[in-house]
Amino acid sequence: MILKDAYTEGIKKLKSANVDAPAITAGAILCCILGCEKEYLYIHGDYLLSKSEYERYCDALNRRINGEPLQYITGHQEFMSLNFAVNRNVLIPRQDTEILVEYVIEFVGQKQNVNILDIGTGSGCIAVSLAYYIKSSRVWGVDISKEALEIAKINARSYGVEEKIVFIESNLFENVPLQKFDIIVSNPPYIPNRVIDTLDRQVKDFEPKIALNGGEDGLDFYRKIVKESVGFLKPKGLLAFEVGFDQAQDVVKIMESSFKDIKIKKDLAGIERVVTGILSG
Ligand code: GLN
Known part of the structure; x- marks a missing residue:
């Protein structure tokens, strides 16, 4: 799946599970998995996620939907x-x-x-x-x-x-x-x-x-x-x-x-x- 679609899909999933700030959350998870800055998500929307990247993304979304704080999923807090x-x-x-x-x-x-x-x-x-x-x-x-x-x-x-x-x-x-x-x-x-x-x-x-x-x-x-x-x-x-x-x-x-x-x-x-x-x- 390409980055842009994964991002949209993630936002939808989080939204329907009533998770706060779905766009920020999906974006933060993607950045963490790809090791990139937020801007990358918009500039490289056509990047093709590897199977393992996509699996880790889905797993992280599910953890968040299950109530785990985003910070434990991404591993950091400012x-x-x-x-x-x-x-x-x-x-x-x-x-x-x-x-x-x-x-x-x-x-x-x-x-x-x-x-x-x-x-x-x-x-x-x-x-x-x-x-x-x-x-x-x-x-x-x-x-x-x-x-x-x-x-x-x-x-x-x-x-x-x-x-x-x-x-x-x-x-x-x-x-x-x-x-x-x-x-x-x-x-x-x-x-x-x-x-x-x-x-x-x-x-x-x-x-x-x-x-x-x-x-x-x-x-x-x-x-x-x-x-x-x-x-x-x-x-x-x-x-x-x-x-x-x-x-x-x-x-x-x-x-x-x-x-x-x-x-x-x-x-x-x-x-x-x-x-x-x-x-x-
Ligand atoms: N000193 C740490 C903090 O302020 C831990 C505090 C605690 O565990 N009660 O976040």
Whole structure:
């Protein structure tokens, strides 16, 4: 089948299965299989797909129709204008998380040689972006999942920052070397237990539960990280969290005993998304 016809057929198939953005989806899948840019699809509409290309295309369309997120099918997601490799062992980077990364970049400003610890690094989207955009930074990325760390390392290598980041397999602070950081950042799992089953099928059936589950009330990791970060931050060190849509005030309360100058940042939808504080004392 020629490219143009495969594209039209794919769009039709996705549309009749009520998949969002059928043209973008079919195009992204074709680009991924052919290893080409979007423009190629329009310029080379007469390109004859090989049998294997066509089969892989149909298989990918079916996976999407079955609810699998496009990012796991194509294997990547853009974040902070960088292209991150992802698979089912890691959470797909979200646009909301860019607010957290941007805040940290702004906080660092002209400061030199900052040490940053990212707890629950997953795909490494936060750690790699910070290492990439903050030139003199050194970053530690921690995750309990060995499989996630493999992806994070691939992403660090893609952007030439593997020398600036130390990845550590660790349950929170357990294996983090006893040293003081300028900044601790985290987008921890924050979905309350009982809510997980009500999430979109795309999320609950495909994204790693371990990256989502924040315990009974969703706040388990905030409590643990706040408590432990006191011993790992330099005086006036920054702790910066992403939080769930209704968790900002709860996280502020958790932080209040040991942090000052607590600030909340909203995301593009106006939702309180980031909570930050400076170690007091
Ligand atoms: N730090 C990664 C991200 O922000 C993973 C977060 C997680 O798995 N909870 O996407």
